[in-house]
Amino acid sequence: MNIDDLITKAQSGNTNAFAELMYSKKEMLYKTAYIYVKNKEDALDIVSETVYRAYKGIKKLKNPEFFNTYVTRILINCSIDMLKKKNKFVLDSESVLQSEASKDEGIEENIDLYRAVDMLNDKYKTVIILKYFRDMTFEDISETMQCPIGTVKTYLHRALKVLRMDLIEE
Numbered sequence: 001m002n003i004d005d006l007i008t009k010a011q012s013g014n015t016n017a018f019a020e021l022m023y024s025k026k027e028m029l030y031k032t033a034y035i036y037v038k039n040k041e042d043a044l045d046i047v048s049e050t051v052y053r054a055y056k057g058i059k060k061l062k063n064p065e066f067f068n069t070y071v072t073r074i075l076i077n078c079s080i081d082m083l084k085k086k087n088k089f090v091l092d093s094e095s096v097l098q099s100e101a102s103k104d105e106g107i108e109e110n111i112d113l114y115r116a117v118d119m120l121n122d123k124y125k126t127v128i129i130l131k132y133f134r135d136m137t138f139e140d141i142s143e144t145m146q147c148p149i150g151t152v153k154t155y156l157h158r159a160l161k162v163l164r165m166d167l168i169e170e
Helices: 003-011 015-037 040-060 064-086 093-098 107-119 122-133 138-145 149-169
Strands: none
Touching: 003 015, 003 040, 003 064, 015 040, 015 064, 015 122, 040 064, 064 122, 064 138, 107 122, 107 149, 122 138, 122 149, 138 149
């Protein structure tokens, strides 16, 4: 069964189709949540909350082709909500060692990079995560963040500028 069929069935109330959809997205959801919170338990909580909210609202999804955008937007909102609730940013050095991004670079450089990304405001951080950790296009990021492509490019440009400044200072 293809994804569009699963989405259509899930929208009509088929819980098995919804479960299959979420199962196919579980790794992507977890990795993205983990990038935000750097903590296994919090990332799992975010994924759970994302699945719950997606299930509650899937009938409102107008276009099945935007399902990835829909779930990603929910995940980002859940991640930001958790960070605001905790009102702090945590860097777990173990996450740097285990992350895919750290395979080619030195650990110290990655720790500085992760700290710098964590210090960005939510919009800049989201653009960096979606662009460089999820390899999303500007169009997909624009849909996910519900803002024009030009705004996404501006956020990315400013985020990179801030990151460069932070990394040069360290």
